[in-house]
Amino acid sequence: MTDRPLGFDTLAIHAGTAPDPATGARQVPIYQTTAYVFKDAEHAARLFNLQEVGYIYSRLTNPTVSALANRVAALEGGAGAIACSSGHAAQIMALFPLMGPGKNVVASTRLYGGTITQFSQTIKRFGWSAKFVDTDDLNAVEAAIDDNTRALFCETIANPGGYITDIPALARIATLKGIPLIVDNTTATPWLCKPIEMGATLVVHSATKYLTGNGTVTGGIVVDSGQFDWSASDKFPSLSQPEPAYHGLTFHPTLGGMAFTFHSIAVGLRDLGMTMNPQGAHYTLMGIETLALRMARHVENAQIVAEWLEQDSRIEAVTYAGLKSSPWHKRAESIVPKGAGALFTFAVKGGYQACVKLVDSLQLFSHVANLGDTRSLIIHPASTTHRQLEEDAQIRAGAAPNVVRVSIGIEDVRDIIADLDQALTKATA
């Protein structure tokens, strides 16, 4: 081997894993165990003191789950990572070492619907809050960050609406204000975009989506760049000062670039327990082996389908940043140059009724509340995920009554188009 760093496709198969030291098993074994036998009392003490890295109890760490976390850390170019029980768990785990009662996160208005709910409602129970801003208005972003702000949060490719976030611009503001930028990279994956290279501190994933890739797992990941100076201000006492929840250990001065990761394991996973299970980690490791191949096909198919829809007279509009008509087309070329993801919306002539008919007439597409599957998926937000909202709120969320959202799969693209074609004929008859 040369000194050249390993390529993405190689890391996706090899990073974080070696043949099993006990058996030589080539594939990562599913370590279906709760606990690990200590060599002796001295070994146990060293593990609990974090003087030696090893396994204690699977709520904290497990070899299969660690292999997954380390593989995603390698793909994202981070120093460390933890795996969690879901994407939503990963978001709480990303905020947990940073926040406290009275502290806030400044978040993009363009986020996954579940994240809007988590941030606007549920985190208030912890005394945390979120301020939502249009991340295309950089002055508004800067103005929203106050003395109690502990993070800036956005998604690389936000749905619906085919929006692409200017990650480097947000990273510059975060750096200026001395807070970390957290990027939800679920819909892009590290194959399309590496937020850490653009200045992000933390990257979160719903591994439920493209990382696993086939709709079998609920999981999440938090990757830390290892670059943020948690001790530069007094804003992050859990990391920079003695942590009472871990017998006064000062994580950042002691552990440097691994401070966030170790805090997340030793305090976050220990006390919140949002742990990924080894079986789920195994499926996600299998999925990641083919991430590059799948993402290439996902974006190729999405581009073809979006172009086909845009020229079709039954369609009013298509919001895909891969199209020249998109206001975010230029930005997509620098943030996601290999393709603008495989998730977009389109508006159908005939409104709400035509959309419902379309969804019911499709045969290859599955009508589900999910994305990032090998299969093509569709949902009509106005009759499902966004049905609680008034019509003007639906329109603002990019989920007007005449809009459907698709997650384009990796089937033969001619079959995807044929299915849309026959269903659109029925829907707009």
Ligand SMILES: *Cc1c(COP(=O)(O)O)cnc(C)c1O
């Ligand atoms: C699905 C999703 C989440 C939540 O992940 P779960 O695994 O469902 O908890 C968060 N962000 C984005 C962008 C998602 O697509």
